[in-house]
Amino acid sequence: MMKPILAVLACISVQSASAQASDSLAIRRLADEVLTRSTAYENLRVLTKQIGGRLAGSPQMVKAEKWGAEALKTAGADKVFTQECMVPHWVRGEKEQARIVSRRRDFVPPLNILALGNSVGTGKKGVTAPVIEIKSFDELEARKSELKGKIVFYNYPFNPTFVKTFHSYGDAVKFRAQGPSRASKYGAVAVIVRSMSHSMDNHPHTGSTRYNDSFPKIAAVAIGLKDADRLSQRIVNDPTMQVFLRTTCEMLPDTIGHNVIGELRGSEFPDQYITVGGHLDSWDNCEGAHDDGAGVVQSIEILRAYKALGVRPRHTIRVVLFANEENGTRGGVKYAALAKENNEKHVFALESDAGGFTPRGFIMEMTDAQRARVKSWTPLLQPYGLYDFDEVGAGVDITPLGRAFGIPMAELSPDSQRYFDIHHAASDTFEAVNKRELEMGAVGMGALIYLVDKYGL
Amino acid sequence: MMKPILAVLACISVQSASAQASDSLAIRRLADEVLTRSTAYENLRVLTKQIGGRLAGSPQMVKAEKWGAEALKTAGADKVFTQECMVPHWVRGEKEQARIVSRRRDFVPPLNILALGNSVGTGKKGVTAPVIEIKSFDELEARKSELKGKIVFYNYPFNPTFVKTFHSYGDAVKFRAQGPSRASKYGAVAVIVRSMSHSMDNHPHTGSTRYNDSFPKIAAVAIGLKDADRLSQRIVNDPTMQVFLRTTCEMLPDTIGHNVIGELRGSEFPDQYITVGGHLDSWDNCEGAHDDGAGVVQSIEILRAYKALGVRPRHTIRVVLFANEENGTRGGVKYAALAKENNEKHVFALESDAGGFTPRGFIMEMTDAQRARVKSWTPLLQPYGLYDFDEVGAGVDITPLGRAFGIPMAELSPDSQRYFDIHHAASDTFEAVNKRELEMGAVGMGALIYLVDKYGL
Structure with missing residues (x-):
C-alpha cells in the first residue's frame, strides 16, 4: 500500500x-x-503636493477624485467609474487657539492644538476654564464630581x-473617540486629548471623535506631546491656571462624494x-501621504503593473479609491451596499491603509483554513x-463588503515603527514616504x- | 519500545x-x-550632532573615543579600556571641484562630486580631460586603447x-574599489564613479577605493545620480566636452587610533x-548616524539594559567600538590580533553595521548546526x-576575530530599503534615524x- 501513496505524493510534490x-x-x-518602472511614487507626489490634504466634502477631494479617475485610466x-455617496462635511474653520491663562502673567507660548475631526467648536468667543488632568476612564469616573465647568485633559x-504600534493606538484611541462625551456627561466644557503618538516633535495628531447624542457636544482638541507634558507640569505648579480654547469647526449637512473605481477585466x-x-x-x-495616499497609489500600481506585464487575471480586479474613511467610513459602506444591491459576486478584498512602509505581511479576517492557505x-x-500572517483584522474600508459577503479579507501590514510619528499630523507628508518601501508594499x-486570483482561498 | 522514547520526548518537550x-x-x-528607557537615541544625538563625522585619524575621532569610553562607563x-592601533590617516583637503568644460561656453552648474576615500588628489591645478563613459569592466577592456589621457566615468x-539592497551594493561596488587602478592601467588620468545608491537626490556617496600598486595612482571621485545622468547626456551631445576635476586629498602617514571597549563581567x-x-x-x-553610529549606540544599549535589569550574563560581554572600519578595517584586525596574543577565549561575535533600521534578522557565518540552533x-x-536567518555573512569588524578563532559570527540585518539612500552621503544624519527602529535593533x-550566552551555539 505504501508505494502507490508515495507515488501519488511524489506526483503532487512534483506538480x-x-x-x-x-x-x-x-x-x-x-x-x-514595480521596482523598475513603478509610477506609484510619482502618483503620490502629485496627489500630496499638487492636491494636498483632502477631507471628504472638501474642494480638494473633488480634485482628488478627478485625479484618481485619470490615474486609473493612465494605469x-x-x-473607470465612480459611485456617488453622501459623506460628512466637517470643516475645521479658523486656526485653533489655545493658551494658558494664569494670574502669574508670565509669558508662556501658546499650546499647539488641533481640533478633533467631527468635533464642534467652542464658539467664536472661545472657552476659558480650569483644567483637570485625567489618565484613565476609571479616574474620570472616580472624579466625576470635579468635572463640572472644567476642561478635561486626557493625558x-x-x-x-508594544512592538506593533497599532496595539499602542488601539490602547489609547478610546480617549479620542469616547473622551469628549464621557467628560461632557459630568459637565465638562471641553476636552484636550494627548496625541496618540510617540513622536519626538510637538505636532498635534487629529482623528475622529464620536459624540454620544445623550450628552451635550463639547469642543475637543488634540495636543502635541511636548505641550501635553508642559500643560501637565503647569497644572501641578500653578493652581490658578486656566486654559483658553477657541475652535470654530462645525459639521455642515452631508454632501456628495465618490468612490473612484478602475477595473482590470477577468479572463475566466x-x-x-x-x-x-x-x-x-x-x-x-x-498631505495624507502615508494615510492613505500610499494605499491609493499602491492599489493603482498593481493594476498598472499587471497591465504592463500583460498579466490577465482570472477574476476582475477592482481598484477602489474609497470616498471617506477618516471621518465616516461612508465610502466602504456604500461600496458594500451597492455590491449587494447589484447582486455582485465577490471573492476577496485587500486594503492598504497602514502606511507606505516596508511590508512585513498581512493582517487577515478569514477562516483558519484560508489563513493556512495564505x-x-x-x-x-x-x-x-x-x-x-497571524494577526486578525482587516481594513476599515473593505470590512463592510467582507462581512456582507462573508469573503476573506486582508490588509497590508507594513512595519509600524514610524507610523504613529506622523499619523494624522502635519508631518504626514510626501517626504516621509520612501520610494522603495512604498513599492515593496505594492509588490506584496x-x-x-x-x-488568490490563481488558486482561490 | 515506543513508550519510553515518547516519554523522553514528552519530558524534553515540557522542559x-x-x-x-x-x-x-x-x-x-x-x-x-529598551523601548521605555533606552539611551541609544540620545547617545546617537550627541555622537552625531556634537562630534559629527569622525574619520580615523581625525580630531573628531579623538573626541569620539573619549565620548565612547564615557558612554560605556555611564551605561x-x-x-572600560582602549586598544591602541595604527590607522590610516587620509584627509580630504579642500572642497572638491568638478565642472564641464566645453567650447560651447554655455552655462552649466558644477558637478556634485566627492573624492573617494583613500584616493590621491589631482594636484592643486586639477586635471582637465575628455571623459569616456564605461558601463562594465568588459567594456573597459574592449575600449582600453581609448582610455589614455581620459577621465573614465563608470556609470x-x-x-x-534586488529586494535586499546590499545585493545591489555588492553588484556595483567593484567600480569604486577596483575602477581607478583598472582605468589607470590603460593610461586614464582620473576616474568618476556613479554613486552606489538609488536615492532621489544628488548627493555623491563616497567610500574606499583600493589602488593596485602596479599602476599609477589616479584621482577618483563619486558623483551624485542626477549629475551622473547629466554628464552621461552631455557626453552624447557634446563631443568637445571635457571635465575639470580638482581634489587635494592625500594619504598621510599612519596615526594612532583606539578600539574603545567596555565589559560586563560574566558570572560563570x-x-x-x-x-x-x-x-x-x-x-x-x-554625521555617520546609520553608518555606524547606530551600531555603536545599540551595542552600548545592550550593556546598559542588561545592567539596569540586573541581568548577569554567564560569559563576559564585550562591547567593542571599533577604531577604523571605513578606510582600513584596522580596528577589527587589531582586536583579533590582540585576542590571539593574549590567548583569550571567544565564543561568539555580533556586529551591527547595516544601519539603524527596523530589524529583520541576522546574517550569519557559522556551521549549519549552529544556524539551525539560531x-x-x-x-x-x-x-x-x-x-x-538564512543569509551567509558577517560584519567587517568581527570577521578577523571570528575567522581567527573559528567562532560563530552574526550581523544584525535591518530592513535595507532606505540604507543606500544615505550610505556614505551627507544625508546620513541623525534625523535619518528613527528612535524606535534603532531601539528595536538593540532589542534583537x-x-x-x-x-547564545545561555545556551551556546
Missing part, C-alpha cells in the same frame, strides 16, 4: 514544485516591473512597549471581483519581506492578489 | 516549553527596558530589482568573551520582527546575545 517555480517567476516579474484600467501616554470570471484599495480622503491638516505561500512571499499586495 | 516561556519573559523584559560597564546603475565564564560592537569611525562628509529560536525572536541584538 507543486513546478507550480511554485512558475509562481515564483511570475512574482519576480511583478517585483521587477490601463479597462473601465494617557502612548505605550512604547469577469463577473467575480477581487477588490483592492485604499482611501482617497485624508485629514485636512496634512501561510502555505510563505516560500513565495518571504523573499519580499512578507512573513507575518500584487503577489497576494496573483495567488 | 523546553518551560524554558521557552522563561526565555520569552526575559526577552520581553529586555524589550520593555554601567564593569571595566553603472544601482540595480533596483568571566574569561570567555561574547563580542558585540559597531565602528566608531565614520566618513567625514556626514533558527530554533525563531518563536522567541519573531515577535520582535526577527525571522530572516540583546535577545540573540541572551540566548
Whole structure:
C-alpha cells in the first residue's frame, strides 16, 4: 500500500514544485516591473503636493477624485467609474487657539492644538476654564464630581512597549473617540486629548471623535506631546491656571462624494471581483501621504503593473479609491451596499491603509483554513519581506463588503515603527514616504492578489 | 519500545516549553527596558550632532573615543579600556571641484562630486580631460586603447530589482574599489564613479577605493545620480566636452587610533568573551548616524539594559567600538590580533553595521548546526520582527576575530530599503534615524546575545 501513496505524493510534490517555480517567476516579474518602472511614487507626489490634504466634502477631494479617475485610466484600467455617496462635511474653520491663562502673567507660548475631526467648536468667543488632568476612564469616573465647568485633559501616554504600534493606538484611541462625551456627561466644557503618538516633535495628531447624542457636544482638541507634558507640569505648579480654547469647526449637512473605481477585466470570471484599495480622503491638516495616499497609489500600481506585464487575471480586479474613511467610513459602506444591491459576486478584498512602509505581511479576517492557505505561500512571499500572517483584522474600508459577503479579507501590514510619528499630523507628508518601501508594499499586495486570483482561498 | 522514547520526548518537550516561556519573559523584559528607557537615541544625538563625522585619524575621532569610553562607563560597564592601533590617516583637503568644460561656453552648474576615500588628489591645478563613459569592466577592456589621457566615468546603475539592497551594493561596488587602478592601467588620468545608491537626490556617496600598486595612482571621485545622468547626456551631445576635476586629498602617514571597549563581567565564564560592537569611525562628509553610529549606540544599549535589569550574563560581554572600519578595517584586525596574543577565549561575535533600521534578522557565518540552533529560536525572536536567518555573512569588524578563532559570527540585518539612500552621503544624519527602529535593533541584538550566552551555539 505504501508505494502507490508515495507515488501519488511524489506526483503532487512534483506538480507543486513546478507550480511554485512558475509562481515564483511570475512574482519576480511583478517585483521587477514595480521596482523598475513603478509610477506609484510619482502618483503620490502629485496627489500630496499638487492636491494636498483632502477631507471628504472638501474642494480638494473633488480634485482628488478627478485625479484618481485619470490615474486609473493612465494605469490601463479597462473601465473607470465612480459611485456617488453622501459623506460628512466637517470643516475645521479658523486656526485653533489655545493658551494658558494664569494670574502669574508670565509669558508662556501658546499650546499647539488641533481640533478633533467631527468635533464642534467652542464658539467664536472661545472657552476659558480650569483644567483637570485625567489618565484613565476609571479616574474620570472616580472624579466625576470635579468635572463640572472644567476642561478635561486626557493625558494617557502612548505605550512604547508594544512592538506593533497599532496595539499602542488601539490602547489609547478610546480617549479620542469616547473622551469628549464621557467628560461632557459630568459637565465638562471641553476636552484636550494627548496625541496618540510617540513622536519626538510637538505636532498635534487629529482623528475622529464620536459624540454620544445623550450628552451635550463639547469642543475637543488634540495636543502635541511636548505641550501635553508642559500643560501637565503647569497644572501641578500653578493652581490658578486656566486654559483658553477657541475652535470654530462645525459639521455642515452631508454632501456628495465618490468612490473612484478602475477595473482590470477577468479572463475566466469577469463577473467575480477581487477588490483592492485604499482611501482617497485624508485629514485636512496634512498631505495624507502615508494615510492613505500610499494605499491609493499602491492599489493603482498593481493594476498598472499587471497591465504592463500583460498579466490577465482570472477574476476582475477592482481598484477602489474609497470616498471617506477618516471621518465616516461612508465610502466602504456604500461600496458594500451597492455590491449587494447589484447582486455582485465577490471573492476577496485587500486594503492598504497602514502606511507606505516596508511590508512585513498581512493582517487577515478569514477562516483558519484560508489563513493556512495564505501561510502555505510563505516560500513565495518571504523573499519580499512578507512573513507575518497571524494577526486578525482587516481594513476599515473593505470590512463592510467582507462581512456582507462573508469573503476573506486582508490588509497590508507594513512595519509600524514610524507610523504613529506622523499619523494624522502635519508631518504626514510626501517626504516621509520612501520610494522603495512604498513599492515593496505594492509588490506584496500584487503577489497576494496573483495567488488568490490563481488558486482561490 | 515506543513508550519510553515518547516519554523522553514528552519530558524534553515540557522542559523546553518551560524554558521557552522563561526565555520569552526575559526577552520581553529586555524589550520593555529598551523601548521605555533606552539611551541609544540620545547617545546617537550627541555622537552625531556634537562630534559629527569622525574619520580615523581625525580630531573628531579623538573626541569620539573619549565620548565612547564615557558612554560605556555611564551605561554601567564593569571595566572600560582602549586598544591602541595604527590607522590610516587620509584627509580630504579642500572642497572638491568638478565642472564641464566645453567650447560651447554655455552655462552649466558644477558637478556634485566627492573624492573617494583613500584616493590621491589631482594636484592643486586639477586635471582637465575628455571623459569616456564605461558601463562594465568588459567594456573597459574592449575600449582600453581609448582610455589614455581620459577621465573614465563608470556609470553603472544601482540595480533596483534586488529586494535586499546590499545585493545591489555588492553588484556595483567593484567600480569604486577596483575602477581607478583598472582605468589607470590603460593610461586614464582620473576616474568618476556613479554613486552606489538609488536615492532621489544628488548627493555623491563616497567610500574606499583600493589602488593596485602596479599602476599609477589616479584621482577618483563619486558623483551624485542626477549629475551622473547629466554628464552621461552631455557626453552624447557634446563631443568637445571635457571635465575639470580638482581634489587635494592625500594619504598621510599612519596615526594612532583606539578600539574603545567596555565589559560586563560574566558570572560563570568571566574569561570567555561574547563580542558585540559597531565602528566608531565614520566618513567625514556626514554625521555617520546609520553608518555606524547606530551600531555603536545599540551595542552600548545592550550593556546598559542588561545592567539596569540586573541581568548577569554567564560569559563576559564585550562591547567593542571599533577604531577604523571605513578606510582600513584596522580596528577589527587589531582586536583579533590582540585576542590571539593574549590567548583569550571567544565564543561568539555580533556586529551591527547595516544601519539603524527596523530589524529583520541576522546574517550569519557559522556551521549549519549552529544556524539551525539560531533558527530554533525563531518563536522567541519573531515577535520582535526577527525571522530572516538564512543569509551567509558577517560584519567587517568581527570577521578577523571570528575567522581567527573559528567562532560563530552574526550581523544584525535591518530592513535595507532606505540604507543606500544615505550610505556614505551627507544625508546620513541623525534625523535619518528613527528612535524606535534603532531601539528595536538593540532589542534583537540583546535577545540573540541572551540566548547564545545561555545556551551556546
